[in-house]
Amino acid sequence: MAKVTFGVIVGNRGFFPDALxxxxxxxxxxxxxKNGYDGVALPMTETxxxxxxxxxxxxxxxxxxxxKADKIDGIxxxxxxxxxxxxxxxxxKRSGLNVPILIQAEEDAVARMAMGGRRxxxxxxxxxxxxxxxxxxxxxxTTSHTVKVVSEAFKNDLDRFAAVCRxxxxxxxxxxxxxxxxxxxxxxxxxxxxxxELAGIAIEPVDLYEVLAKVDRLADKAPxxxxxxxxxxxxxxxxxxxxxxxxxxxxxxxVIDAWVKENELAGTAIQCWTALxxxxxxxxxxxxxxxxxxxxxxxxxxxxxGLLAMYVLQLASGSPSALLDWNNNFEGDPxxxxxxxxxxxxxSFFQADKMDFQEIIAGSVGKDNTxxxxxxxxxxSPATFxxxxxxxxxxxxxxYVGQGTFTNDKLDTFGGYGVMKIDNLQMLLNYICQMGFExxxxxxxxxxxxxxxxxxxxxxxxxxxxxx
Numbered sequence: 001m002a003k004v005t006f007g008v009i010v011g012n013r014g015f016f017p018d019a020l021x022x023x024x025x026x027x028x029x030x031x032x033x034k035n036g037y038d039g040v041a042l043p044m045t046e047t048x049x050x051x052x053x054x055x056x057x058x059x060x061x062x063x064x065x066x067x068k069a070d071k072i073d074g075i076x077x078x079x080x081x082x083x084x085x086x087x088x089x090x091x092x093k094r095s096g097l098n099v100p101i102l103i104q105a106e107e108d109a110v111a112r113m114a115m116g117g118r119r120x121x122x123x124x125x126x127x128x129x130x131x132x133x134x135x136x137x138x139x140x141x142t143t144s145h146t147v148k149v150v151s152e153a154f155k156n157d158l159d160r161f162a163a164v165c166r167x168x169x170x171x172x173x174x175x176x177x178x179x180x181x182x183x184x185x186x187x188x189x190x191x192x193x194x195x196x197e198l199a200g201i202a203i204e205p206v207d208l209y210e211v212l213a214k215v216d217r218l219a220d221k222a223p224x225x226x227x228x229x230x231x232x233x234x235x236x237x238x239x240x241x242x243x244x245x246x247x248x249x250x251x252x253x254x255v256i257d258a259w260v261k262e263n264e265l266a267g268t269a270i271q272c273w274t275a276l277x278x279x280x281x282x283x284x285x286x287x288x289x290x291x292x293x294x295x296x297x298x299x300x301x302x303x304x305x306g307l308l309a310m311y312v313l314q315l316a317s318g319s320p321s322a323l324l325d326w327n328n329n330f331e332g333d334p335x336x337x338x339x340x341x342x343x344x345x346x347x348s349f350f351q352a353d354k355m356d357f358q359e360i361i362a363g364s365v366g367k368d369n370t371x372x373x374x375x376x377x378x379x380x381s382p383a384t385f386x387x388x389x390x391x392x393x394x395x396x397x398x399x400y401v402g403q404g405t406f407t408n409d410k411l412d413t414f415g416g417y418g419v420m421k422i423d424n425l426q427m428l429l430n431y432i433c434q435m436g437f438e439x440x441x442x443x444x445x446x447x448x449x450x451x452x453x454x455x456x457x458x459x460x461x462x463x464x465x466x467x468x
Contacts, residue, residue: 004038006032007039009092011080014053020080021048021080021081027080028078040072042061047060055086059091062092074100075101076104076158083124088131100139100165100168100458122146160451165455168460175204176204176304177259179256189438195392215252215280218254228250245371248282249282267311269298271302272284278365282369283357283370289347292322297321305438310322312455321442323341323443326441334425337425342360342373343373353374356373378406380405382405384403386442387400396463400437402468405422406418
């Protein structure tokens with residue numbers, strides 16, 4: 001995961017002791033470094049203690065940020081005292097940056113409310129936010145109105161904000177690959193390329209026939225095939241899989257890998273049934289699992305907007321995502337359900353994993369044509385779920401996002417599966433059905449729903465439902 005860089009604005013107001021601004025700059029830069037972030041701030045010699053108060057200070061700060069625009073992922077405004085609302089707003093506007101902004105205000109201590117140590121950041125934060133709002137500039141707030149920079153609470157705020165920044169930046173000019181056409185039986189995964197394009201998301205399609213033609217031309221001992229075959233064998237337990245099936249997977253995987261690299265794609269969605277099974281003789285699930293595990297998410301059934309949700313969660317968490325079905329109720333518990341797929345889940349999701357055949361499709365195309373799934377039980381863990389969808393009637397992107405927990409409840413079944421507990425699950429399911437969302441949901445083993453909702457709703461303007 002790439003290191004996040006923040007532009008830092010230290011607010012100051014001359015009515016208050018300058019020492020507070022000096023102390024504030026020192027503390028915020030130390031906290032960023034301690035937590036693995038880079039910071040870009042005015043030097044102490046450029047303005048009074050490197051803070052922003054006057055119009056001239058704001059211009060200097062804006063020029064610095066503009067010169068580092070390719071590096072800055074977000075802006076942190078820290079108010080060690082009341083701060084100058086106009087200075088902060090001018091610095092942001094004149095920088096030309098279009099990145100998320102976090103507003104932090106330092107706490108006052110009751111014992112230091114005389115003029116020598118009083119901050120009034122509590123009040124100053126409201127004024128700064130008012131000015132940004134007037135200018136039409138979106139911003140993010142800390143969990144508490146005031147919070148010490150040198151506190152665990154602010155570290156959590158900072159980590160959440162970094163996730164917001166990664167999502168916003170990662171969705172700029174992103175490219176996804178659509179391999180084949182959606183299964184004819186699944187109208188549910190229809191989507192609008194035009195709405196995605198308007199949001200800066202490009203789709204690169206390729207015909208499944210073209211992929212298989214390239215596979216057919218590959219020699220069994222081609223270096224790319226040998227390398228992929230070794231990677232498959234190292235990835236999971238393949239002792240029950242026929243060698244000829246593994247070779248087919250290696251060839252198919254080598255062609256996909258080359259196509260992804262050539263087109264600079266961030267993820268893929270694949271026509272995974274039933275043409276591949278009927279006319280080529282494998283399922284691509286384990287290959288898709290390997291891609292997702294290596295941070296190139298891959299979605300089933302050419303579900304491009306499902307892939308989008310996988311990618312969003314990956315950006316927020318820095319870890320792999322999976323695509324699952326909302327599949328079954330569980331033991332009459334209204335807040336639990338079974339999430340399932342055949343499966344292509346990243347191996348990091350599982351307690352234990354192995355390669356197997358696809359039990360559902362095997363009944364119609366034969367077991368020998370369905371080797372290549374990766375199966376197991378999802379390990380107990382906090383999780384964030386997300387779904388994106390293009391609403392063609394309204395011409396917008398809709399998203400729901402929330403958090404739950406994969407449990408250790410007893411369940412014996414096949415594929416990749418887990419029991420998830422979600423507060424107010426029935427309300428969520430009602431919303432999914434009423435709004436016409438797909439039956440697929442992206443899941444990541446993290447707790448980043450707030451960051452996802454903030455990034456997509458506040459900064460990108462998508463229609464977001466945050467389930468709680």
